[in-house]
Amino acid sequence: MIGSIVKALEILEMFRPDEPSLSLAEISNRLGYPKTTLYTILNTLELKGYVERGKNGIYSLGTAIIPLTQSVRVNAKIRDRAAPLLRELGDYSKQSVYLAILDDLVCLYIYAIETKHRLLARTAIGERVLMHYTSVGKSMLAFLPENQIDVLIERHGLPRATEFTIVDRENLKEELATIRSQGYATDKAEHEPRVYCIGCPIFDADGEVIAACSISGVDMQIVTDHRESLAAAVRYTAQEISRRMGYIPSGDKLIWRSFDNPLRQVY
Numbered sequence: 001m002i003g004s005i006v007k008a009l010e011i012l013e014m015f016r017p018d019e020p021s022l023s024l025a026e027i028s029n030r031l032g033y034p035k036t037t038l039y040t041i042l043n044t045l046e047l048k049g050y051v052e053r054g055k056n057g058i059y060s061l062g063t064a065i066i067p068l069t070q071s072v073r074v075n076a077k078i079r080d081r082a083a084p085l086l087r088e089l090g091d092y093s094k095q096s097v098y099l100a101i102l103d104d105l106v107c108l109y110i111y112a113i114e115t116k117h118r119l120l121a122r123t124a125i126g127e128r129v130l131m132h133y134t135s136v137g138k139s140m141l142a143f144l145p146e147n148q149i150d151v152l153i154e155r156h157g158l159p160r161a162t163e164f165t166i167v168d169r170e171n172l173k174e175e176l177a178t179i180r181s182q183g184y185a186t187d188k189a190e191h192e193p194r195v196y197c198i199g200c201p202i203f204d205a206d207g208e209v210i211a212a213c214s215i216s217g218v219d220m221q222i223v224t225d226h227r228e229s230l231a232a233a234v235r236y237t238a239q240e241i242s243r244r245m246g247y248i249p250s251g252d253k254l255i256w257r258s259f260d261n262p263l264r265q266v267y
Contacts, residue, residue: 205246
């Protein structure tokens with residue numbers, strides 16, 4: 001545990017709707033920390049915009065808090081709307097199921113239904129991974145503007161996770177073109193050895209890609225013999241989540257075609 005981070009969080013938790021402003025002395029008296037220690041932490045929080053200091057030396061929460069609360073609401077909204085559909089997908093596929101959001105050009109896993117066959121003991125929830133070597137990441141990346149794809153490559157590069165990771169810019173862009181055409185992405189042991197995935201993008205009411213869902217397992221047939229049936233199931237699930245987020249398919253985002261609910265069938 002990092003003491004300075006704990007103290008910073010305790011400071012932020014001091015501010016309440018009925019007491020939105022506090023002096024350094026008040027914060028020190030209530031938390032029991034020296035004023036010098038708190039002053040240093042408050043200066044850092046002020047620099048980052050998480051607290052504001054008035055002319056009278058009174059502190060209050062800063063505007064940098066607002067985007068964080070909005071992100072939490074958006075994450076909870078999509079998770080809650082997606083959860084029943086993802087459970088149905090997991091029951092149908094008998095594979096692990098994941099929901100990841102686009103977070104500053106990386107994937108952030110916010111929901112998972114993991115089977116006992118997952119090779120890694122830890123859960124993926126809360127994990128942030130690069131976009132070019134996962135099916136959720138590539139499915140989102142394929143529907144981002146070209147300039148954002150270039151920014152991502154410049155910022156993060158294309159590091160190798162396994163021997164199958166795509167590490168060449170042109171090869172990646174060819175893969176993204178295929179994903180845009182077929183509406184789903186595959187991960188053929190590109191992120192974790194002997195793990196295979198199919199992922200599909202999720203759009204919001206503005207037609208922007210905001211998330212992706214996937215199935216994942218250790219059976220190579222996920223991306224070979226069972227690929228078409230499982231891809232249809234993941235696409236249907238992503239489509240229904242998108243609709244619950246207010247999305248109406250149109251134009252170049254019309255990646256889904258009319259078909260019966262594949263989750264009601266046996267593959």
